[in-house]
Amino acid sequence: MDSAYEWKQYYAAERARLGARALLAQVDAAQPLELRGNGAIVVPHTRIEVTGNQIAAAVSTVLASDAERVLALGVLHGARRCDHDRVTAARNGDLGARTALRGVHDEDGLASEEFSLDGFVDMLALACDRVGRRIDVVCRYPFLVGDDPASLPGIEELEQLFDGGALLVATTDPIHHGHAYGTPSHECLDAAEASTLDAARSAIDDQLIALSEHRFADFAQLAEQHRSDFRDTGPVTARLIGEGFTPQVHDLALVDYSDALAAPVPSWVAGALITL
Numbered sequence: 001m002d003s004a005y006e007w008k009q010y011y012a013a014e015r016a017r018l019g020a021r022a023l024l025a026q027v028d029a030a031q032p033l034e035l036r037g038n039g040a041i042v043v044p045h046t047r048i049e050v051t052g053n054q055i056a057a058a059v060s061t062v063l064a065s066d067a068e069r070v071l072a073l074g075v076l077h078g079a080r081r082c083d084h085d086r087v088t089a090a091r092n093g094d095l096g097a098r099t100a101l102r103g104v105h106d107e108d109g110l111a112s113e114e115f116s117l118d119g120f121v122d123m124l125a126l127a128c129d130r131v132g133r134r135i136d137v138v139c140r141y142p143f144l145v146g147d148d149p150a151s152l153p154g155i156e157e158l159e160q161l162f163d164g165g166a167l168l169v170a171t172t173d174p175i176h177h178g179h180a181y182g183t184p185s186h187e188c189l190d191a192a193e194a195s196t197l198d199a200a201r202s203a204i205d206d207q208l209i210a211l212s213e214h215r216f217a218d219f220a221q222l223a224e225q226h227r228s229d230f231r232d233t234g235p236v237t238a239r240l241i242g243e244g245f246t247p248q249v250h251d252l253a254l255v256d257y258s259d260a261l262a263a264p265v266p267s268w269v270a271g272a273l274i275t276l
Contacts, residue, residue, distance in 0.1 A: 001261060003084075004077040008115035010260070014048055015119065020126050023048075026056035027127045032064035033057055033250065033275050040168040040237050044271030045075065045116040046255040052119070054251050054273035058169055059124045062135065067167035069136040070124070071158065073233045074117040074171055076141040079110040090144060102144040104154030104236075111141040116171050116229075138166065145232045147216035149239040162240045170237045172230035173269045174204045180257060180267035181227050191254040191268040200270050201252055208247035208274070211238040237276065245276045 001007055015023065030053060035041060041058045044051045062070060079087050079101070090097035105111045117139050128135055138161060145152055162168055177200075178188050189196040203226050210219035216235050223231040238245070251273040258267040 003081050003113070004079070004115055005081055005113040007077070008113060008118065011045075011048070011115050011118055015122060018048065018052075023052065023056075023123050024126055024130060026052045027059050027063075027123065029053070030056040030060040032061045033273075035061055035065070035167075035275055038162075038241050039245065040170055040241055040276045042170050042172060042237070042272070042274035042276065043120055044173050044253075044255075044273070045119060045171050046173055046253070046269050046271035048119050050255045051253050051271035051273075052123075054253075054271060055120050055123055057250070057273055058120060059127050062124060062167055062169070063127055063131070063133070065167055067135065067165070069138065069161070069164075069166040070169055071161045071166040072117050072120065072137055072139045072169045072171075073158075073236060074111065074114060074139055074141045075173075075229045075233055076105060076111055076114055076143045077116065077229065079105075079143070080113045083110060098144055102146075103142075103152060104158060105141045105143055107139055110143070111139070114141060120169065120171065142232045142236045145235050147220050147235070149216065149235040152236065155236070155239070158236065158240060168237065168240060170233045172228065172233055172272075174207055174226065174228045174230050174272060175200055175270035176227035176229070177269070178258075178263070178265070178267035180261040180263035188266050191256060191266050197252065197254065200254060201249060204249060204252070204270065204272055204274075205247075207234065208249075208276070211235065212243070212245050212247060212276075214238060214243045241276055248275050249273070250275065
């Protein structure tokens, strides 16, 4: 799996294997979350077989609201396959490449092969179709945000959508850990141990507190430390809802990816359901 496109196919196959009936059953079993008017829901994009209940809770919350529009912020893992060299150059500090790619992207451009919002969007569409309700979902993918989301090209559109009443949903997998993700062997933590779940929750709390306090440089360091792909959607979400929000982690699962990545155990990703 060396591209977002391959992961897109992987997760599409998973949803097809589960089928619409199973996805809707998860929505039926989910309880809506309490969400303040200018808050946000954060969902994972890990395997829906493991964390589909978390996505279903977000879908249930959207359905229980009077929202007519959702602003969904996705992780842009690496843009399109044809953009690989430019993305690599930008992440390695090439100023020209970074300037060209930094901004908010959509699925007509750099995000056309991205998968991170597919599970949420598909589950919401199924639930809306069943009850005959129309909810407009605007998917956007901030990229190379760094520690200054206010200067991100395209942030104005997101602010207008959010201020105009769109319900905000963002996605992240806030920890990638183990052999598949470059964690030194002596630091690898067994996902089955209760202490590992506690350590993961603490690491996620640290990220959320830094975002709540708009300490974006500190957050960037934490995101790098824990291999968090909240690096872009996190600061933008915090910018939109404002400083001083109260984060709450409602559910947390450590999802094994050793088989998918042909890597030794432990190789896991944290999937968390969060409200801000």
